[in-house]
Amino acid sequence: MMWGRLVRVRGGVAPTLLPLAVRHEGRSLGRTPFFQNASYSTAAAERKKFYKDVSISQGDGGLFEISLDRRKLRTPGGKLFTVPNEALAIAVATEWDAQKDTLKFYTMHMTTLCNTALDNPTQRNQVQMISAALKFLETDTVCYRVEEPPGLVELQKNEWDPVMAWIEKRYNVVIGSSSDIMGPSIPEETKETFRQHLLSYNFWSLTGLEYVITQLKSVVLSLGLVDRHLSVEQAVLLSRLEEEYQIQRWGNVEWAHDYDMYELRARSAAGALFVQLSSESCTVKRKLLQD
Template identity: 70%
Template sequence: MLPSLHRMLASRSMALNSGLCRGLCALESTVTQKRSQASSAERKKFYESVTIAQGEGGYEINLDHRKLKTPQGKIFTVPSEPLAIAVATEWDSQKETIKFFTMHLTTLCNTALDNPTRRNKDQFIRSSLKYLDTDTICYRVEDPPGLVELQTNEWDPVLKWAENRYDVVIGSSTSIMGPVIPDKTKEVFHRHLASYNSWSLIGIEFMVTQLKSLILAMGLVDRFLTVQKAVLLSRLEEEYQIQRWGNVEWAHDYDLQELQARTAAGTLFVHLCSSSSTIKHKLLQD
């Protein structure tokens, strides 16, 4: 089962401000806190095998012979077989303990199934759309010159792509208030987001909150950017400071890897929720 899950998931995968001045103590405290939270979000593994079954409402995940359930006790059922395979891979990859903080796809599915905040589709859209007013790549600095040049060279091409792709005006600003986004632009993005189903919108919202950028998130959804590039662009000022002051490997690298993992999961989730394709069952016999 395990080799098949990894091969099938791989076949559906896509090419996907701070330096030392913040102080070593603050960085160490942050990492220690994260590690402590991670340790508390674990549970001893209680199953041996992970399988997928097609039910009335979609695809279910079985841990041994027990159906996986959501935190609210609902049967864990996803709309597409590729998504089921991806989730099953998360569970199959767990070792002696289940590290829930690494299972981003499972968490996103639980959110979609339980909808703990009781939001509707329009609320999910507005949640992502509000980031357009404070989008990371729209906020520019006036100094130092090196960072100004870096932002221009790296962010402008993405901004130009988005304006051409959606036929809108976005712009950038060095004002603390940010650029003034035209109402027409917001309307266009609202209509575009409305074309996605609720599951995909949950994934898009997750990506937007990770990157603090609706534009970067849509660049990922449209496959204009890879995950690595989008994450780098979202951390541009921090990476610039690292180049100037040096890297605290156990802190900066930890944050980078975490952000890449969450962003990759959100991107994959959106793509798999937007697809209605299935995988031939004969592949499950490998």
């Protein structure tokens, strides 16, 4: 037998099985600080694994902490690694527990996003983050249409128009599309509507949303994913529509294409999950599972 956990999120259920080696201690397990100096933003960063057990404890103020062999995890900037709820702590702890002989930091997307939210390396506030996110709307992937070849024109219309119709109805806005190199002219009313909507997100959630937007190069697709109108697979495919069309016509280096696709799915999924866990009211319940 082993203990697992079911993470319940308002509006949906995200099942997360906590590995056996990840233990929830309930309270803090000691005060020896652990400084993690690796830069998680470095794609090639790897390090030999130096711990056996990963645990979660709840510290002062109700925040949750991660410990490696009972030594507290810290951010690259030296801050104590704390997250606002247990569900997010479980997601991070699972990443650390899943590492084998070598720590592959570039696969630990949830940890990276938490470090970014805690250290805020660009020193931006929520208003600045929202402005940066809205700039992507002016160059949104689904807003730029081609005039030829006819097959791609039809594919963009068939695949992108339904998503555009959904978001315009969902937020009562006008976005539009254009084949002009300058793209469509986004009405100021539309930008203000999205600005007000994004103001409802907390700093952590905005960190995750901005991450998704930069991956998909699209505000429309990112909101479709976060709002659960699109699956991760759908959002990624729509963001790569022209590339997929060209591959169908001319072929590709199969392993490279598959690697890029899976990587983009992993990053987009992690970002969307991060938004949900950072913004929703979460409770964690124990469930006894048969091994």
